[in-house]
Amino acid sequence: MANERIYNFSAGPSMLPLSVLETAAKEMTNFGGSGMSVMEMSHRSKTYLAIFEETKANLKKALSVPDTHEIIFMQGGATFQFSAVPLNLMGENGIADYAISGNFATVASKEAKKYGTVNIAASSEDRNHTYIPAQSALKQTAGAKYFYYCANNTIYGTEWKYVPETAAPLVCDMSSNILSKPVDVSKHGLIFAGVQKNMAPAGMAVVIIDKNLAGKELPFTPKIMSYKVAIEKDSMDNTPPCYTIYMLGLVLKWLETQGGVAGMEKLKSAKAKIIYDVLDSSALFSGCAEKDARSDMNVTFRTGDEELDAKFAKEATAAGFDNLKGHRNVGGMRASIYNAMPVEGVEKLAAFMKDFEAKNK
Amino acid sequence: MANERIYNFSAGPSMLPLSVLETAAKEMTNFGGSGMSVMEMSHRSKTYLAIFEETKANLKKALSVPDTHEIIFMQGGATFQFSAVPLNLMGENGIADYAISGNFATVASKEAKKYGTVNIAASSEDRNHTYIPAQSALKQTAGAKYFYYCANNTIYGTEWKYVPETAAPLVCDMSSNILSKPVDVSKHGLIFAGVQKNMAPAGMAVVIIDKNLAGKELPFTPKIMSYKVAIEKDSMDNTPPCYTIYMLGLVLKWLETQGGVAGMEKLKSAKAKIIYDVLDSSALFSGCAEKDARSDMNVTFRTGDEELDAKFAKEATAAGFDNLKGHRNVGGMRASIYNAMPVEGVEKLAAFMKDFEAKNK
Numbered sequence A, B: 001m002a003n004e005r006i007y008n009f010s011a012g013p014s015m016l017p018l019s020v021l022e023t024a025a026k027e028m029t030n031f032g033g034s035g036m037s038v039m040e041m042s043h044r045s046k047t048y049l050a051i052f053e054e055t056k057a058n059l060k061k062a063l064s065v066p067d068t069h070e071i072i073f074m075q076g077g078a079t080f081q082f083s084a085v086p087l088n089l090m091g092e093n094g095i096a097d098y099a100i101s102g103n104f105a106t107v108a109s110k111e112a113k114k115y116g117t118v119n120i121a122a123s124s125e126d127r128n129h130t131y132i133p134a135q136s137a138l139k140q141t142a143g144a145k146y147f148y149y150c151a152n153n154t155i156y157g158t159e160w161k162y163v164p165e166t167a168a169p170l171v172c173d174m175s176s177n178i179l180s181k182p183v184d185v186s187k188h189g190l191i192f193a194g195v196q197k198n199m200a201p202a203g204m205a206v207v208i209i210d211k212n213l214a215g216k217e218l219p220f221t222p223k224i225m226s227y228k229v230a231i232e233k234d235s236m237d238n239t240p241p242c243y244t245i246y247m248l249g250l251v252l253k254w255l256e257t258q259g260g261v262a263g264m265e266k267l268k269s270a271k272a273k274i275i276y277d278v279l280d281s282s283a284l285f286s287g288c289a290e291k292d293a294r295s296d297m298n299v300t301f302r303t304g305d306e307e308l309d310a311k312f313a314k315e316a317t318a319a320g321f322d323n324l325k326g327h328r329n330v331g332g333m334r335a336s337i338y339n340a341m342p343v344e345g346v347e348k349l350a351a352f353m354k355d356f357e358a359k360n361k
Helices: A018-026 A046-062 A077-089 A103-112 A227-232 A242-257 A260-280 A306-318 A343-359 B018-026 B046-062 B077-089 B103-112 B227-232 B242-257 B260-280 B306-318 B343-359
Strands: A069-074 A095-100 A117-123 A147-150 A170-173 A190-194 A205-210 A298-302 A333-336 B069-074 B095-100 B117-123 B147-150 B170-173 B190-194 B205-210 B298-302 B333-336
Touching (some): A018 A242, A018 B018, A046 A242, A069 A227, A077 A170, A077 A190, A077 A227, A103 A117, A205 A227, A242 A260, A306 A333, A306 A343, B018 B242, B046 B069, B077 B103, B077 B190, B077 B227, B260 B298
Parallel strands (some): A095 A117, A095 A147, A147 A170, A170 A190, B095 B117, B095 B147, B147 B170
Antiparallel strands (some): A190 A205, A298 A333
16 A cells, blocks of 8 residues: 555645656656756746746636736735735725635635625525525625635535626636636636645645736735736746746646646546436435535535444545545535546545445445 | 756755755655655645644754744745734834845835834945944834844845844844754744745745734734734644645755754855855955855855856856856855755865866956
8 A cells, every 4th residue: 555646535735646746756856957956946047937937828828818817826825815805906995795605705705804895795604505606696786896706615515607797806716626627717807726726736826817907905915915016027026936836837737638628627527427426326425515506626425424424434544535524514525526636536436435335224 | 967966056946955855756656655745635634744743843943942932834935024024013003123234124124114114223235235234233213013134135145143132022034044053043033034045945934933922913914924823723724835844844854964053054154164265365256245244155256347257157057056146236146055055066166266267367
């Protein structure tokens, strides 16, 4: 077992493609004959800037980012963005609409209250975030500076199946489903994503921002949180997380070999269906999320018996399926099946679930 | 050449010990039989938490951090701290003293002005930051919430040889000389250091804070910048830069084999002396910094002839000594010789300098 890789169903940080890790290992002490590791390169060096520009260009291509929008790399993950979004977009005495479909939108909305008025435009809290609010249920505020939603709810296993139509610029936390399917960037004023699920090791967020939205930050905005400064300095006002950007570059090259986001969309739908089919034909397991809100990234399920849930997680770990215990807010189990999870990992988990059910009738 | 590592004199990001990179490469796809890369681990997993705790404990040991102080890992580097320090320590309508001995203290003081009154307690700008202000020259403000200085000035090649005695809590940016010598942490209210010089790849800062200083942040402080939250959540309110912490852990283990910071102090003094001796016996090269302020981390020098400086940098690169061009604020050359630069790299550079002088009399 010690030399074998396991199937890691962690909600994040999570699996990376094996070929990406192998390339990183191979290039660790000497990148492309440069005589140094990417970790050791000056961020102003030609060799590093080539990596940086290629990564940015490949991300622009992968997500078909229009020229109206700029890609920024920022440290700090999504939590950093929970503050940066209102600091940059709210304005003095501003109002923003937040759709609360899970934990991280809740956390984001609490942070935004430091900087202006937050209107809860919709909430799925009444049924423990097992569903996604419908377009018709979104209560938009006149004059809101932006409308905020979280595209995929990692903890609850739900995913928005539509892009909200809103009067205000649309801000989306896409941390846990970015690069899993095509997205119409032009419909969004700002998309951000912590990279540690579908993109790279933890330590960075990607921000895709309509350039017209930058430059209106509150006066006490930390310089490192200013989208305007980040755009002007091309993410290099300070030393960027160089190696994380390099890893994102490797992941994007791998993504290209898999057919890009269109290829990923087919794959992720197929992978999720394998587990959801088990749930729908099971007498033991049931899905936690309502069917029309099910996430293709995080599959939440339970037996209805906490002891049996714990037994499942324990036996799964022993069988080489790690991190299947659900979040405490939901209980039960959660299988996070991001882009890097191979189909055979999902197939083997499905077989394990059927086997477990047969043994625990 | 393509398979050889070069001597990289970059000011940061900069060299890492080769053995550290080799270990990272070896453990890349499967850390310690866990079946996954450290990059893929949940930050809440037992395996990762063991890495985290060991790294923190080894840093505490390396710098003899007293129990009055807490170690925090934060993303964003020193620039993030330029905002976090005043946001957390300045208080409403507060005053802080800044000693301006170079570029990064200047940048930090400008950022602090967003949050309160900044008193320039001393400045070496009158002689282009070629010296360090004396203790007797420090104009402290009564009631200042903290006194800020930057221990080593990467661009100008100067280093504080004493710890300022101040009435207010002492805040130190130690980004470019941390772990190069023992430091009396108890004399400091707060020490921070971007990790990309002596500690790890870019993407994080280490903060060492007197616990009594936390909890006084301004109301609009982003949650991710709150030292109080970071202490309470042990740097895990959000997903930390897990892999960067792992790399720091590997560097700290290497440091221990080199005799810790005491061993590093002997080594860095010896390495710096090799180059300074060349400068002091040269008819061609002269050091940029005043002798009693010379940095052991960044050696700045010039020929006095810009064309000859450019020729030196170009020929040095061709000979396998990279990134020797000085910063535009100073001109000339800069050799950054952090902990991971081997003695032979410095010896070979010294020989190259002598040879260059002989050929360019």
